[in-house]
Amino acid sequence: MTYTHKNLRDVQDAAPDAGVDATQAMRFAQRDLNAERTGISLMAVKSGRRQAFAHRHDEAEEIYVILAGSGRMKLDDDVVEVQPMDAIRITPTVTRALEGGPQGVEYLVVGPHHDGDGAVQAIEEFWP
Numbered sequence: 001m002t003y004t005h006k007n008l009r010d011v012q013d014a015a016p017d018a019g020v021d022a023t024q025a026m027r028f029a030q031r032d033l034n035a036e037r038t039g040i041s042l043m044a045v046k047s048g049r050r051q052a053f054a055h056r057h058d059e060a061e062e063i064y065v066i067l068a069g070s071g072r073m074k075l076d077d078d079v080v081e082v083q084p085m086d087a088i089r090i091t092p093t094v095t096r097a098l099e100g101g102p103q104g105v106e107y108l109v110v111g112p113h114h115d116g117d118g119a120v121q122a123i124e125e126f127w128p
Contacts, residue, residue, distance in 0.1 A: 004033045008042040008108075020052035030113055039113035045071060045100035054097035054126035057118040062111035064088045064096075071105035073098050074127050082107075092117075097127055 011027040018026070027042040029035075039060070045051055054074070064073070066086045073082050074097050075090065082088065082098070082105065090096055098105060 001034075004035075006032045008040075011042065018052075022046075023049040023052050035113065037112055039109070039111050041109045042106070043098075043109060044069075044106040045098050045104055047100050047102055047104045049104075050099045050123050050127060051097045053123050054095050054121045055118055056095040056121075057092040057111075057114070059092055059114045059117050060111045061092055062090050062109055064090065064098075065108045065110070067106045067108060069103040069105040070101035071099050072101070095121060095126060097123060099127075 006029065008027055008029055011029045011032045013021070014026045014028055015021040015024055020026070023046055025042075025044040029040050029042065030038065033040065064082075064087070066082045066084050068084055070081070070083045073080050073088060075088075075094050080088070098107070
């Protein structure tokens with residue numbers, strides 16, 4: 001087949017299995033879309049909460065697109081306010097995490113997929 005059609009809200013939320021559903025939702029759609037080289041995820045952080053962990057990549061540049069709500073994004077030592085239709089390009093080595101505003105924040109993450117690329121960091125260490 002030359003294309004795949006999938007509603008991102010139908011992708012299984014990985015947050016419950018990861019034990020982080022109290023703070024966020026994580027729908028990793030690469031496999032559902034049969035994508036070979038592209039990663040795409042529908043994510044959300046609940047109101048007044050921070051992602052359960054921060055992360056960075058070794059190779060993958062990512063673009064975050066804020067769909068709904070608002071919040072703050074910590075990028076290494078910088079914190080930026082985000083709102084709907086903001087697009088944030090992030091180089092691989094920048095550690096990042098989001099915090100949901102009053103209505104939470106929902107966003108897409110798009111970038112090349114590299115197996116085993118990246119590292120996570122405890123949110124308490126990254127964003128005390």
